[in-house]
């Protein structure tokens with residue numbers, strides 16, 4: 431069997447420490463996002479481990495939000511790279527953060543099933559991207575999300591956050 435192509439995370443942030451998507455997180459989820467063959471969607475497959483059960487037999491909703499957050503953010507970043515005609519991983523680096531995360535839980539999401547997240551950028555204005563994400567459990571659409579991601583200078587963001595904490599401590 432041929433090796434799958436590298437994921438967006440492997441290409442653009444191999445040193446990432448995000449719990450959901452960081453390649454270098456020691457015990458994180460390590461989700462992987464790829465452009466779909468149609469070139470219009472970014473997809474991710476993930477089977478939630480047993481500890482993320484909510485109601486018996488169902489995936490905990492907050493856990494689904496975590497998957498949607500990371501995957502939608504990578505969809506926004508992939509879109510920015512493409513809009514600039516660049517491959518993920520080329521410099522200067524592109525980073526986005528979540529501005530708004532809006533999920534609609536439409537059907538229960540069963541445990542024990544591989545989930546498929548399918549996302550696209552629906553509209554972009556300046557630094558903001560609106561990302562629509564669907565979560566499928568086999569052929570059942572269980573969750574939809576309509577969220578906003580804002581492009582940032584990540585180094586500046588981290589240092590600002592650290593200095594605010596020092597100021598208020």
Ligand SMILES: CCCCCCCCCC(=O)SCCNC(=O)CCNC(=O)[C@H](O)C(C)(C)COP(=O)(O)OP(=O)(O)OC[C@H]1O[C@@H](n2cnc3c(N)ncnc32)[C@H](O)[C@@H]1OP(=O)(O)O
Nearest residue numbers: 443446447448500503527528529530556557558578580582
């Ligand atoms: C390894 C790399 C990959 C890691 C992936 C991690 C995936 C996980 C993603 C996350 O969990 S990120 C963490 C959760 N999010 C945050 O902590 C963000 C906190 N918010 C902020 O730091 C600031 O609000 C933000 C950087 C988003 C914006 O502040 P800025 O001062 O840079 O921007 P500004 O306020 O000038 O707004 C720029 C535009 O974005 C819009 N905007 C800002 N915040 C928004 C918001 N929250 N929702 C919607 N739109 C927002 C704002 O209206 C404006 O729109 P216009 O250009 O149309 O005028």
